[in-house]
Amino acid sequence: MDIARLRVLRELADRGSVTAAARALHCTPSAVSQQIKALQVEVGLNLTEAAGRGLRLTDAGRLLVARADEVFAALERAEAELDTYRSVPRxxxxxxxxxxxxxxxxxxxxxxxxxxxxxxxxxxxxxxxxxxxxxxxxxxxxxxxxxxxxxxxxxxxxxxxxxxxxxxxxxxxxxxxxxxxxxxxxxxxxxxxxxxxxxxxxxxxxxxxxxxxxxxxxxxxxxxxxxxxxxxxxxxxxxxxxxxxxxxxxxxxxxxxxxxxxxxxxxxxxxxxxxxxxxxxxxxxxxxxxxxxxxxxxxx
Missing domain, CATH: 3.40.190.290 (D-Maltodextrin-Binding Protein; domain 2)
Structure with a gap:
């Protein structure tokens, strides 16, 4: 599963809209939409659904965002530990x-x-x-x-x-x-x-x-x-x-x-x-x- 696409999905969940997610990620709304579609193909499930003129997460999407939070937390811990190896003899x-x-x-x-x-x-x-x-x-x-x-x-x-x-x-x-x-x-x-x-x-x-x-x-x-x-x-x-x-x-x-x-x-x-x-x-x-x-x- 592509980590970058997971990050896009999490930003959509946090920001509430494709436009806001794009602004946070410094890319275009079209790029956000493309990444979400590619992630859905990758997992084989619908992660978002239409909500008026925007998108909202499906149950599968919310579950994946929750797990994504755990993944990114683990990555941050790993990066912090690696930083100590870069600066401390371990x-x-x-x-x-x-x-x-x-x-x-x-x-x-x-x-x-x-x-x-x-x-x-x-x-x-x-x-x-x-x-x-x-x-x-x-x-x-x-x-x-x-x-x-x-x-x-x-x-x-x-x-x-x-x-x-x-x-x-x-x-x-x-x-x-x-x-x-x-x-x-x-x-x-x-x-x-x-x-x-x-x-x-x-x-x-x-x-x-x-x-x-x-x-x-x-x-x-x-x-x-x-x-x-x-x-x-x-x-x-x-x-x-x-x-x-x-x-x-x-x-x-x-x-x-x-x-x-x-x-x-x-x-x-x-x-x-x-x-x-x-x-x-x-x-x-x-x-x-x-x-x-x-x-x-x-x-x-």
Missing amino acids: GRVRLAIFPSAALMLLPGLLRRIEELPGLELDVRDIDMTPPEVPALTGDFDIVVTHRDEVADPFPTGRLEVTHLLREPLDVAVPRGHRLAGRDRVELTELAEERWIGVDVGYPVDDVLRSLAVRTGVRPRVVYRINDFRITEALVAAGQGIALLPRHTMDRSRLARLELAGIRAARHIEAVCRAGSITRPAITTVLDLMRLEAESLTAPG
């Missing part, structure tokens, strides 16, 4: 985040969101490579991903990218390692070490390969493990060394060494489909993630 935001970023950002982010009633976060941890990110934005409002510092940025034609954090990657060695007492190490000093890496195509592996190109020292990768907690356990057990993110490395059982003369890092970014951040709920989650990321590097 509703569910779907977030995909890679595991080590979830470990680093998610606890604090969820605490911040708990302070905002009406805002919900639906989270999935997904071990993703950069080429997979654009497709993920079709299923999630925000995709938190990472890329090697020298990798090309994500294209911004159909995507909006929010930079969250540049996280250095450090060398993790066992506490009893010959270099454990050092603060910094040259990559050439690690030429004979056994490395525990990640699958090919993931940013940390990209960094290792970049280091090999820039220094001529090719790390000897003996295991490929994507779960950094497993990697930490293997390093602590003396099964190799690894390049690990600085902010989540377990310093209680590992020694951390900075790579001298080399900028080894990953960029952590939030990627959305273009235009989606006009929704206040999504903008708010992005702002809270930025605050959480800033807290990791704040002095003290």
Whole structure:
């Protein structure tokens, strides 16, 4: 049933004549009559009848006007609720985040969101490579991903990218390692070490390969493990060394060494489909993630 025609019928009921209804609707009396006739055809009932030189509603017409009032009241309520979504962060935001970023950002982010009633976060941890990110934005409002510092940025034609954090990657060695007492190490000093890496195509592996190109020292990768907690356990057990993110490395059982003369890092970014951040709920989650990321590097 056409909502615009229902509105015309209601104006006829409220104004009492076709001319008055036309004046209220800023159209001609002929247009009002045509809309009423079309509505009658649509419902298959006579909604008006002749009354002297004018029209009056039939019983069916009065019933439909009463129901039309309910319809328009519901539409007004819906519009009012939608206005709050346009101006207040409300509703569910779907977030995909890679595991080590979830470990680093998610606890604090969820605490911040708990302070905002009406805002919900639906989270999935997904071990993703950069080429997979654009497709993920079709299923999630925000995709938190990472890329090697020298990798090309994500294209911004159909995507909006929010930079969250540049996280250095450090060398993790066992506490009893010959270099454990050092603060910094040259990559050439690690030429004979056994490395525990990640699958090919993931940013940390990209960094290792970049280091090999820039220094001529090719790390000897003996295991490929994507779960950094497993990697930490293997390093602590003396099964190799690894390049690990600085902010989540377990310093209680590992020694951390900075790579001298080399900028080894990953960029952590939030990627959305273009235009989606006009929704206040999504903008708010992005702002809270930025605050959480800033807290990791704040002095003290």
